[in-house]
Amino acid sequence: MTSTVLITGANRGVGLAFAQKYAADGWRVIATARDPAGAGELVDLVCAHPTRVRLEKLDLENFAEIDSLAASFAGQPIDVLLANGALTGGPADTFGQTDYDHWARAFRINTMAQLRLAEAFAPHVVASARKVMFFVSSRKGARVFGGVVGYMSSKAALNFVVFHVAHALKDKGVIAVATHPGHVATRAANHRGALTPEQSADALMKIIARLTPTDTAKFFDPDGSELQLITRQMNPNAFGAMSAADNATLSNELAAGHKLGTKR
Numbered sequence: 001m002t003s004t005v006l007i008t009g010a011n012r013g014v015g016l017a018f019a020q021k022y023a024a025d026g027w028r029v030i031a032t033a034r035d036p037a038g039a040g041e042l043v044d045l046v047c048a049h050p051t052r053v054r055l056e057k058l059d060l061e062n063f064a065e066i067d068s069l070a071a072s073f074a075g076q077p078i079d080v081l082l083a084n085g086a087l088t089g090g091p092a093d094t095f096g097q098t099d100y101d102h103w104a105r106a107f108r109i110n111t112m113a114q115l116r117l118a119e120a121f122a123p124h125v126v127a128s129a130r131k132v133m134f135f136v137s138s139r140k141g142a143r144v145f146g147g148v149v150g151y152m153s154s155k156a157a158l159n160f161v162v163f164h165v166a167h168a169l170k171d172k173g174v175i176a177v178a179t180h181p182g183h184v185a186t187r188a189a190n191h192r193g194a195l196t197p198e199q200s201a202d203a204l205m206k207i208i209a210r211l212t213p214t215d216t217a218k219f220f221d222p223d224g225s226e227l228q229l230i231t232r233q234m235n236p237n238a239f240g241a242m243s244a245a246d247n248a249t250l251s252n253e254l255a256a257g258h259k260l261g262t263k264r
């Protein structure tokens, strides 16, 4: 059966390369863009593969749009939810001149909308053969690096979201992972980079093709090696850490729908 991939932010950069490569590989591609009318290269892709490539409007900032897109594909399996689109540009966030409005937008698009996507499309992914949710994150969300605090913290929080999604959907067989795409010559990197968008998409598609359920909650570099997503805080032997038993109790309480901080 033909596999299906849904790609966000597919009109340019790495997202466009993903769409072109998956289409060339014979996949059914649902390519989404904020502004389909301005997505010339995607329109060309649809014309080249009219039965397999669909162009859909999706602005991640608009959660109702995420929900209605998911509803319009109800009952249709999606093998790979490729959460690629992100607010990548913006001010440098020099200390003392932080643009808090931009930061809030980065959080809404790069972090919250990614969870909303996972929630809205979980039934489609669960119903598929491959069951992959692949979130394009960034090393900048996982290491100390000056500047762009809004973008970096939105990606750091995305890494946590991926862990949350992986945990929530593990029993349903979903493989949810995060990845760094490399330093890629796109608008996000002022068209300078170590990789072309095609090289990045190619490397990430090889990772996707190899994923197994034991990979869920991992964070990958584009060469397939693993980056640190979960840190020392998870070590129950660290000084002052929550014990493994308390951690298990808390996990069970949360799974049962208890609220944090309600115990007297």
Ligand SMILES: NC(=O)c1ccc[n+]([C@@H]2O[C@H](COP(=O)([O-])OP(=O)(O)OC[C@H]3O[C@@H](n4cnc5c(N)ncnc54)[C@H](OP(=O)(O)O)[C@@H]3O)[C@@H](O)[C@H]2O)c1
Binding pocket: 008, 009, 010, 011, 012, 013, 014, 015, 033, 034, 035, 058, 059, 060, 061, 083, 084, 085, 086, 087, 088, 089, 109, 136, 137, 138, 139, 180, 181, 182, 183, 184, 185, 186, 187, 188, 189, 193
């Ligand atoms: N390039 C790098 O070196 C690098 C490094 C680390 C991580 N990344 C990550 O790689 C992914 C792809 O980035 P890229 O390098 O291809 O950057 P890009 O050329 O800036 O592309 C960003 C894509 O996200 C879309 N987007 C932005 N806001 C959106 C919204 N509200 N709703 C839907 N789509 C939206 C853009 O659409 P519009 O054209 O409509 O704005 C565009 O398609 C991103 O998640 C980025 O954070 C890139």
